[in-house]
Amino acid sequence: MIRRAVRVAARLSQRRALAGAPCILPRLNPTSAFGSSTDSLVSRFCPEKTDLKDYALPNASWCPDMLSLYQEFLEKTKADGWIKLPSFKSNRDHIQGLKLPSGLAVTSDKSEWRIFTRCIQVDGQGYEYVIFFHPSKKKSVCLFQPGPYLEGAPGFAHGGSLAAMMDETFSKTAYLAGEGLFTLNLSIRFKNLIPVGSLAVLNVDVEKIEDQKLYMSCVAQSKDQQTVYAKSSGIFLQLQLEEESSQ
């Protein structure tokens, strides 16, 4: 069961010398503790051909700041090694063809599952976001525009909506940078509220990978970097995924 898998995580978090020597970034051509290169993880995660809808594409609700920074990063995907991550309706679409750890097997049923950060599908009302990832730098940038269904204080995004956006950006970064699968710790210091409809830029860095854990940091700020919305740290546990024999 997953509980057992995550109990392993909890136990691991109390042990310091499981996976051999620590791997401190930066390094070239990185390989996770389990042998998958970042390149192979990224190519599996970003299929060139798919019928799945990508929700991380511009729509009429995007504010000018979000659109212009999106275009800027899209240019960087052509030369600077950045990759735009697709965003499907469910994590299930990202992990097709993988054997999951014990207890995490995906049963096929008829429920409509959605990844939390795509729970609202009306353009501009909920989460608008796109994540760019840089494999060799092990960095991510998430452009996040909260809509009016994400409100906390009147006119501003709920702290929990930013917490979830940070957790999701950490999650994708941890997976692609080193097969990190489960959040062990998430710690956030809030500084300023994000106005609904405006852009917050989340800059995520993998600080180190050690003892089967990825340590990450995040700063969320305005596009002009004059307003810091929040700073956070996240620790994710690596767990090995196995490819299906048919893959």
Next chain:
Amino acid sequence: MIRRAVRVAARLSQRRALAGAPCILPRLNPTSAFGSSTDSLVSRFCPEKTDLKDYALPNASWCPDMLSLYQEFLEKTKADGWIKLPSFKSNRDHIQGLKLPSGLAVTSDKSEWRIFTRCIQVDGQGYEYVIFFHPSKKKSVCLFQPGPYLEGAPGFAHGGSLAAMMDETFSKTAYLAGEGLFTLNLSIRFKNLIPVGSLAVLNVDVEKIEDQKLYMSCVAQSKDQQTVYAKSSGIFLQLQLEEESSQ
């Protein structure tokens, strides 16, 4: 501007002796640093008559564990001092008649605003939750059942959805226990994943109120207390609200 208000928060978090002697719980008939009693905050927050829809009521999607614990706490509201908090579509409905701190004035517009934790209005698909609060003990219990739109790992609630539920429960507790308004810190240790459709019970305690800040803790676990899902701490900043002269 709200930014200024929250910059005050950030500054406050670095200062230790603003509001006089610390107030360590428990105490009877508590009064916040700004003079509002918990009783008056609660009675304003829980109007006896309102046309607003209360989303914290049972529906057909609630699992048996959630229903039975809801009934148990409802009994406790009759004799043991617990209060069931109503949950409206927007925080704006809770703060009618209050002057907000500078920059937080509620403008009237035609957008449909929703509090993040009520962003999905189809029964059982998103957040199902109800919060009970005990004024003199300064405790809260939140019964939380995540639906399939809150998914992270297949079949389990996204860590961010639990983070947001914790932040929201902290938020309501902080406001009613001591006019706490803004999250300064939120720190979560995840232990086990919550299966979609099952009940997580969040137990929140106000540990102390000191230097205009409320320090709270939360344990989220299964109904039988055999599985701890996560533990967290939250720090909220008190900011004075003023009643409208017409109230």
